[in-house]
Amino acid sequence: MQSYLKRILTARVYDVAVETPLELAPNLSARIGNNVLFKREDMQPVFSFKLRGAYNKMAQLNPEQLKRGVIAASAGNHAQGVALSAHRLGCKAIIVMPTTTPQVKIDAVRHFGQRSVEIVMHGDSYSDACAHAYALEKEKQLTFVHPFDDPDVIAGQGTIAMEILRQRQAPIHAIFCAIGGGGLIAGVAAYVKQVRPDIKVIGVQTTDSDAMARSLKSRKRVTLNDVGLFSDGTAVKLAGEETFRVCKQYVDEVVLVDTDAVCAAIKDVFQDTRSILEPAGALAVAGAKLYAKREQLKGETLVTVCSGANMNFDRLRFVAERSEIGEKREAILAVTIPETPGSFRKFCTLLGKRNITEFNYRYADPKAAQVFVGIQVKDQSETADLVDKLQRGKLPTLDLSDNEMAKLHLRHLVGGHAPEAKDEIIFRFEFPERPGALMNFLNSMDHSWNISLFHYRNHGADYGRVLVGMQVPRTDKKALKTFLDTLGYPYWDESDNPAYRLFLG
Template sequence: MTGFTDHARKAEASLRGLFPPTPLQRNGHLSARYGAEILLKREDLTPVRSYKLRGAFNAMRKVLVARPDQGVFVCASAGNHAQGVAFACRHFGVRGVVFMPVTTPQQKIDKTRSFGGENVEITLTGDYFDDTLAAAQAYCAESGGHFLAPFDDADVIEGQASVAIEILDALEAPPDLVILPVGGGGLAAGIVSVLRETAPRTSVRFVEPAGGASLTAALEAGQPVALPSVDSFVDGAAVARIGERPFAALRGAGRADVLCAPEDRICATMLEMLNVEGIVLEPAGALAVDVLPELAEAIAGKTVVCVTSGGNFDFERLPEVRERAQRHTGLKKYFILRLPQRPGALRDFLDLLGPEDDIARFEYLKKSARNFGTVLIGIETKRAENLPALYARMGERGLVFRDITDDVVLSEFLI
């Protein structure tokens, strides 16, 4: 045992007063599909349904050892980090102040409050996270509080590394491959640091959302850089800038080791895990599983660990997830149709639909000319090949239409 791993093992041992090791489960469905031993490290089964509790707990523990009279702990978060901090504050019996954006969903506010109880005060401020972060840091300076960063903190990284300790302790031999989600980089940095010291033959792949590829940008620039924009759908990993400390541990990664997962494809993975396996994953929690098809040839016959990092999914988002999954798999299309304004025109169009095609949306938009009208149509089907066939029949009939399924601007405005 050396250096960092020694500290990570102590962090892991301290967590046992809080919760048992999360399961490392063989998934029969995925193992059969890929001809490999696919194991899921179920971080979605911690008391706060994410790994974030580990880092928050470890950082707080070490502060209290050094300064038992520390008055208040402060964080800025709209999600899993806030819940981890709240849980740890209640465990240690210390005061915490959690700053959250005004736009934070009530469900997340309520969960944070329930985990922290009377030990935690929630302050809603700022429409955007940068404003919330600035307010939290200003409060820290005024109150003498200790700021608990979500990922760019040595003690937080050390706490997240306890995941690697549990993986290695649960197996007779180190796995061939570990697939890790990356947002701010704290979890990945901690696990990689342990594997380098204790299981150097284990390969690692990193996965980040396509709309928040901060590690990719940092590797290209040679240093952490801020992305010009971020798609917030994968809210547990959509970070504009990877942390300095995490990047120091990850900068040796090759570009081929970093995979980007499209948000719509992640939705399809979430639905599959829910419908087939009964496993509820948030978007960030599905990242490691989502890239398995890309690695299919490389992982055949090997032992692969996918870290499912969280399961804090608000089921009010399920219709959106289903919609995006259908679009990705080709089971749903939207198009604008120029329809002749004459009796029987709609019937002619309906006759073109196949037996597995169903109209999910039909909206008359406006009359573009005296003899034609514009219609927004959404079609759902059971097999992806049905919709190209429908388009071909429409073309043969001479209908003028435009597919807007992948047009972000039009889709958001019209759909």
């Protein structure tokens, strides 16, 4: 490990990399009662720490090796580092990437590598791409630039720890690092434990890509059959041999987080920095939150390495939807209410002034209605209190907040045809996004009209888009017009919409 200390202190990374800031996260720190610091590796030229290790490795190659060229396998961030390094060093590079790599990373590799890089797409995971890259290495006599299992790459990543300890000389309780193959945390741990051994070094993995955690527990490297791809930057089936050796000696522990917790961490970083991390980039933040809660820490300093920001824009839709659930600030409930006029109003009264984030209901049974509802809560205990309150109000309730099928699919599938919903008319409304808007609608509506369909989802706008089905007798058309005109909400009659006729009517 003395060798690693020397390698890190003499690493050639600053020809291309920058010393990134160590920033206080004021909002997150106040919320969890500890000083959370973000090491902003997302601010590197390639938006990831991977540039450090890639360039340090390639800068050590002799002229003959550089002339023949290099090859690498990567899920994206290491590829960008190799591409930029190849361009700067004037050598050719072949980069093998899994077919699941986000397009933003593929485009970035082409951009940074310019004419120096050839991209080969192969396999569903990093491990698949790596096996193919090794075959090409032998075939073309190239030098393999490993994304993590190489002492020079590990040393390059270790310069992050060197910067952290220089930037923060006051006490640090722990430094948190995402783990895929282990290059980042191996470099950080090798330096920290030589210089400040009192500081804990804690790894963070997702529950579905935990090869290093299982390996450390088993005291031998464990290969996963499959890996989750949400955090594509850490989707590694087998930890590195050298990284495992270093982690086994110096890493204090590895904590596991789920997808919802990662989404919540992405939101936390955005709220403090207005920057958007990729899932792997936010792993350390998610792990620090979980660890602080588990250990009941207060007033400690926690450093989190924000390791990358190469996020596909389309993925933000999923992240935004799951972030509140990951923070336990949205409860997803299935509630059974009587299929009688006024029961919907009773249900909303029991909810009180809580914000409804989603409401899905479709008439299906003349006696009971099944409602799928999302409700903003402060924490998990409030969810339990709310479920208890609804149960005492004789409205059977099931908490679906941890039900993956419900969160992924059911919320988009509630509905269908309702042939028994006689005299149904459909209106699309824009409700003002403020407490009381729904109750104003319900109180203004004729109490004899039955609501046969209701769909609402908070989209973060200043008004809510709502689809409502009402069973209004033909003799009440005049009263309906009066209701709509006095309500004051913009509305559109969708009763003749072909989409309604095909799927809901």
